Amino acid sequence: MTTELRVLRPSEWDDWYRKLILAFGGVDESPEERELWDSLTEHERSIGVWDGEECVGTAGAFSFRLSVPGGAVVPAAGVTMVSVAATHRRRGVLTSMMRRQLDDVRKWGEPLAVLTASEPAIYGRFGYGAATLQLRAEIDTARVRLAVPEGTDDIRLRQVKPTDAGAECEAVYARLVAGRPGMLARRPGWERLPVLDAPADREGASPLQCVLAERGGEVVGYTLFRIKPSWDTAGPNGTVILQDLQALDPAGCAALWRFLFGIDLTSKLRMLNRPVDDPWQHLVSDIRRCNVRLRDSLHVRLVELGAALEARTYRTPVDVVMDVEDDFCPWNAGRWRLTGDAKGASCKRTEDDADLTLSVRELGAAYLGGISLSALAGAGRVREVRAGAVAEASGAFASDVAPWLPHGF
Missing domain, CATH: 3.30.1050.10 (SCP2 sterol-binding domain)
Incomplete structure (x- = not known):
């Protein structure tokens, strides 16, 4: 096999990205999501492997800054969009891209590379270790109650359009980055990701909704969520699907959780990505009815x-x-x-x-x-x-x- 590995040219992005989607099953993304990733791709930090005119391998590296213990925010290459065409597996394509990429990261002066793995067994041989876990849960909110801390009733909640609250939400998020290792300091453009709301991606749930938590006119927290209605013979049993919740203090945090637990016509709260020490676990009346489970998340490589x-x-x-x-x-x-x-x-x-x-x-x-x-x-x-x-x-x-x-x- 004669192949060429080279830096991605802007004119090649459509074909490069199409081959990435094909390698992950071939189901097209929504136009909104595709446009977002097109705008965020750093072409000079992305590579492809070409067999003649055909792209057979893809890999990118976002220029991130990652929070680490002690509060520093450290340059890190966010490895992404890695794929190998099914016709070219087990021919060294992935290894050649990982070799070039880590050499580049070292040349760029970035001490870390990080990624999320579609299959965690793949990247250990390249020196990546699974460094963070994400907590998943589905809470029976019809039977689980919350005991909230003092000051929760002082929080005012206000529902707004997600796109109208971007500045307030990003300000809260930015204040939290240094305090928790593993968070990414979002660069311009990345504030669009949390509020991406393509109708084709909702899977029967509502458009994205946003509630702000305020104290004395200051925003101290926010939550982004959807509601998936459902009814059976006993009545409504909809599901609240949590996308994000961030807060600056315990009262603001508890007020947002209490709101999510109490939304009318719902009996479940589903979350797919929360920290393993998330405070709600110490507010609930019955952790067994929360169906908590864990999976790997961020993999870290010391370059x-x-x-x-x-x-x-x-x-x-x-x-x-x-x-x-x-x-x-x-x-x-x-x-x-x-x-x-x-x-x-x-x-x-x-x-x-x-x-x-x-x-x-x-x-x-x-x-x-x-x-x-x-x-x-x-x-x-x-x-x-x-x-x-x-x-x-x-x-x-x-x-x-x-x-x-x-x-x-």
């Missing part, structure tokens, strides 16, 4: 290991030497001494004896503080050389707030 580990802070003091395996990005392989605390960190190459041995994949999984090195050691994926080193490093890497990716890309 420049030293710079990445220095970009975040550490919950407790740490001084540990790690012997790191990284076959795909060999510039990361070898021994590194990480020293740091809540104020900052240093990560430099060393000839000292290792305290831990692990691969870059485990470091990616633990990087945002949601997956513990102790758990990975229990699975045999981190090996302790110096007694006590796993506990020391695991405690240092942990985050008080669970990392979370609020939306895909």
Whole structure:
């Protein structure tokens, strides 16, 4: 097979994107969604593999900034739109794109690459580790009650058109980014994604709705949701489908949850992507009737290991030497001494004896503080050389707030 891998030309986007859609089943997106991704694609950071005149592989990389433990917002390549034509599988197309992409990310000076995986087994061999989880739930709101904190009744709720509330919602979101690892600082244009509302994508539910939470005239939270009506012989049993909920304080948060629980003609609240430490879990009367489950979300790859580990802070003091395996990005392989605390960190190459041995994949999984090195050691994926080193490093890497990716890309 003779193929050419090259940077995407703007004139090639339609064909490139069509082949991406075909690789994911061939079901066309709505014109609104297609136009949005066309506008957000960074052509100079996107690549394709071509077999003659035919595009047989696609991959892109958004220029993101990702929040990390300690509050820094770090440059990260948002790997996206990865596909290989069914006719060209198992011929090295994906590996060639991952090789070129990570070399480019390093050249761009971005210490991290991140992605959400259609199939999580694919990307581990390229050094990505699953670093965040998303909580899913379907709550029986006819039987589950909320106990809200003091001050909830001081919150005023106001329903508005989602497109009219963009500035207020984005301001709330922006204030929350540094406080939770895994969130993306949204660049201009990305504010359109949360309010994308193509009729063809509603699947029988209402148009997107928005409610703002206000205190003293200031917006302190918002929720975006749909309602899917349903009736049976006993009466109405519609479903509230939550798209997003963000709030600056417990009272604003509780007021929005109480609103969602109490919408007329509904008896279920469905959510597909919430943080694993979401506060509503401690407000409900019966967590068993909330049908909570988890799945992987953001996968993290350390592209420049030293710079990445220095970009975040550490919950407790740490001084540990790690012997790191990284076959795909060999510039990361070898021994590194990480020293740091809540104020900052240093990560430099060393000839000292290792305290831990692990691969870059485990470091990616633990990087945002949601997956513990102790758990990975229990699975045999981190090996302790110096007694006590796993506990020391695991405690240092942990985050008080669970990392979370609020939306895909």
